[in-house]
Amino acid sequence: MNQHGRFGPTRPITLKILRYKPGFIDPPRYDTFQVQADPLMTVLDALEEIKATADSTLLYRHSCHHASCGTCGMKVNGREQLACVARLVDEGTDEVVVEPLGSAPLVADLVVDMTPFALHMAPSGMALVRDSEFMPEAERPAGVERYTRYEDCIECNICLSACPVANTNPGFIGPAGLAAAYRALVTGERPAAEVFAYVDHDDGVWRCHSAMECSAVCPSDVQPGHKIMALRRELVAYKVKRFFKRG
Amino acid sequence: MRTTYHVVVIGGGSTGAALVHDLVLRGFKVTLVERGELTSGTAGRHHGLLHSGGRYAVNDQESAIECIEENIILRKIAPGSFEENDGLFVAITDEDVAYLDKFLAGCETCHIPTRVLTAAQVKRLEPHINPQVKLAVQVPDATMDCWRLPMRFFATAKHNGADIRPYNEVIGMLITAGTVTGVRVRSHVTGQEYDLKADIVVNATGAWAEKVSEMAHARVPVKPTPGVMVAVRGRWCNMVINRLNKPSDGDIIVPQRGLSVIGTTSWTVEDPDRLGLPEDHVRRMFEKGGELIPAVKHAPMRAAWAAARPLIAEGGAQEGRELPRTFKCFDHKVRDGIEGLVTISGGKGTTMRAMAEATANVVCDKLGLDIPCRTKEVVLLPYWAYYQ
Numbered sequence: 001m002n003q004h005g006r007f008g009p010t011r012p013i014t015l016k017i018l019r020y021k022p023g024f025i026d027p028p029r030y031d032t033f034q035v036q037a038d039p040l041m042t043v044l045d046a047l048e049e050i051k052a053t054a055d056s057t058l059l060y061r062h063s064c065h066h067a068s069c070g071t072c073g074m075k076v077n078g079r080e081q082l083a084c085v086a087r088l089v090d091e092g093t094d095e096v097v098v099e100p101l102g103s104a105p106l107v108a109d110l111v112v113d114m115t116p117f118a119l120h121m122a123p124s125g126m127a128l129v130r131d132s133e134f135m136p137e138a139e140r141p142a143g144v145e146r147y148t149r150y151e152d153c154i155e156c157n158i159c160l161s162a163c164p165v166a167n168t169n170p171g172f173i174g175p176a177g178l179a180a181a182y183r184a185l186v187t188g189e190r191p192a193a194e195v196f197a198y199v200d201h202d203d204g205v206w207r208c209h210s211a212m213e214c215s216a217v218c219p220s221d222v223q224p225g226h227k228i229m230a231l232r233r234e235l236v237a238y239k240v241k242r243f244f245k246r247g
Numbered sequence: 248m249r250t251t252y253h254v255v256v257i258g259g260g261s262t263g264a265a266l267v268h269d270l271v272l273r274g275f276k277v278t279l280v281e282r283g284e285l286t287s288g289t290a291g292r293h294h295g296l297l298h299s300g301g302r303y304a305v306n307d308q309e310s311a312i313e314c315i316e317e318n319i320i321l322r323k324i325a326p327g328s329f330e331e332n333d334g335l336f337v338a339i340t341d342e343d344v345a346y347l348d349k350f351l352a353g354c355e356t357c358h359i360p361t362r363v364l365t366a367a368q369v370k371r372l373e374p375h376i377n378p379q380v381k382l383a384v385q386v387p388d389a390t391m392d393c394w395r396l397p398m399r400f401f402a403t404a405k406h407n408g409a410d411i412r413p414y415n416e417v418i419g420m421l422i423t424a425g426t427v428t429g430v431r432v433r434s435h436v437t438g439q440e441y442d443l444k445a446d447i448v449v450n451a452t453g454a455w456a457e458k459v460s461e462m463a464h465a466r467v468p469v470k471p472t473p474g475v476m477v478a479v480r481g482r483w484c485n486m487v488i489n490r491l492n493k494p495s496d497g498d499i500i501v502p503q504r505g506l507s508v509i510g511t512t513s514w515t516v517e518d519p520d521r522l523g524l525p526e527d528h529v530r531r532m533f534e535k536g537g538e539l540i541p542a543v544k545h546a547p548m549r550a551a552w553a554a555a556r557p558l559i560a561e562g563g564a565q566e567g568r569e570l571p572r573t574f575k576c577f578d579h580k581v582r583d584g585i586e587g588l589v590t591i592s593g594g595k596g597t598t599m600r601a602m603a604e605a606t607a608n609v610v611c612d613k614l615g616l617d618i619p620c621r622t623k624e625v626v627l628l629p630y631w632a633y634y635q
Contacts, residue, residue: 059283111284141385
């Protein structure tokens with residue numbers, strides 16, 4: 001069973017992949033590999049094929065293959081994408097450059113260390129599961145009190161890599177963390193005072209320069225940039241209300 | 248209780264995740280090695296269905312019972328990890344309706360709670376359902392996150408002392424006088440090779456089990472049996488929608504976040520690293536999924552992929568759908584006369600904890616230990632605790 005010749009015509013594409021293994025492939029270099037890409041072949045499919053046939057030492061993160069786990073964020077032709085849904089032919093180039101995200105410490109090849117990102121996200125208080133907004137007219141079956149769904153944000157770290165502010169301010173909570181805080185605020189998962197304590201400081205909601213790169217690259221329709229703006233409005237309103245209560 | 252025994256687990260999928268958690272709770276020193284990222288094999292590519300067991304209630308009741316038992320346990324030990332909207336087995340044709348009695352009887356035998364709903368009720372619950380629907384049966388299915396649920400096991404195990412090493416691939420077995428005494432590992436991060444000594448080595452590599460056990464000249468009857476899944480944009484149902492009939496292609500739609508995931512198909516391959524993605528299977532997902540919810544036929548495709556089930560083909564004649572979905576733990580001392588090596592395979596994401604319990608029991612038996620399993624009670628840490 002092979003993938004070639006299906007889903008329409010194939011064409012050869014060269015992948016130019018950043019390689020780095022501390023003390024082994026050090027300094028980093030680019031290796032090139034060729035694949036025959038059909039219209040559906042994703043960057044992840046290509047990496048899997050290269051690993052299985054050409055170089056079993058190639059490292060990259062991946063799990064669900066359908067844009068739900070958030071592990072396979074990387075730069076494809078300089079733009080942050082999930083490798084599992086980035087189709088090679090859509091890039092429109094004969095050579096596709098694949099590099100690790102810029103917002104996290106590099107471990108090896110395309111693998112970055114998610115620890116700093118997780119530490120920024122965890123205190124946001126966002127729950128994984130929230131109420132489903134789909135089909136509000138639908139009745140619920142006996143035993144199901146509310147229809148729930150997983151949160152959109154898949155914690156892929158893509159928005160941080162694309163954020164010009166995060167790239168120069170490692171302490172910045174970043175778009176994902178701020179969007180998560182907004183989510184925790186509006187769903188009431190966390191008391192407002194706690195959410196604002198988390199975001200109301202120099203490395204929080206005020207650090208954002210509204211470049212909106214985060215909303216442009218987000219693969220999961222979270223629109224972090226818009227949520228940061230909304231979070232600021234909520235914060236200002238909260239402060240005004242508190243000021244007048246005191247007065 | 249503490250033991251000084253060291254267990255090496257090969258494979259960082261859902262089974263490996265639950266197994267390291269179980270073993271450290273029982274007091275073992277545990278090291279897990281995984282050649283890639285955690286859950287980068289079958290676990291991650293899983294459909295995302297926390298089975299009620301309904302799918303197997305007629306033809307594979309051992310699996311059905313495992314599913315409903317574990318379904319209840321996982322909700323208890325991993326609260327907040329599932330979209331808990333239940334599932335429906337819907338009858339579209341008269342032939343589906345004729346399956347109802349068998350289905351209900353099977354569910355009753357397996358203690359799977361059911362509630363029969365009329366066509367009108369089903370349409371009120373799921374407005375996008377095929378309007379031809381004749382009736383449906385409600386069961387406790389749910390949606391699971393194939394990365395974040397195993398990560399809760401890994402996180403808890405790590406905090407309890409397990410040494411978890413992704414990007415470390417086993418390239419050979421250390422064998423002395425017919426006994427496996429450890430593994431030879433290559434770190435793909437540093438390029439270095441090293442030996443890892445072990446009292447017991449557990450092969451938890453699922454569809455890769457045969458490739459790994461061959462390093463010890465042991466045999467495992469695992470048939471990598473891939474299935475294709477297609478995720479479309481739009482959430483076209485809140486409940487898991489199954490076809491009320493015997494298991495077939497494209498007969499389950501699992502809603503998840505803003506997507507609907509249609510699955511699956513079944514064929515066998517020799518090499519779990521080269522599954523391919525048969526175009527006709529992808530097309531069939533739209534066609535068969537469309538029989539349940541017509542709108543998915545025209546919904547934009549988000550992703551299409553294949554995952555290799557690690558099915559056990561003992562006896563030879565059976566293939567694909569006929570193979571049981573239950574799991575088996577092999578002590579290679581009994582099977583091949585090789586001491587120190589245990590293989591766990593078969594099973595499903597839903598039964599990961601039970602697979603781990605059975606395997607840890609075999610490890611204890613082999614070492615003459617009597618330490619009870621605690622994983623039915625211990626509530627797991629949040630998934631992000633893995634990074635803390």
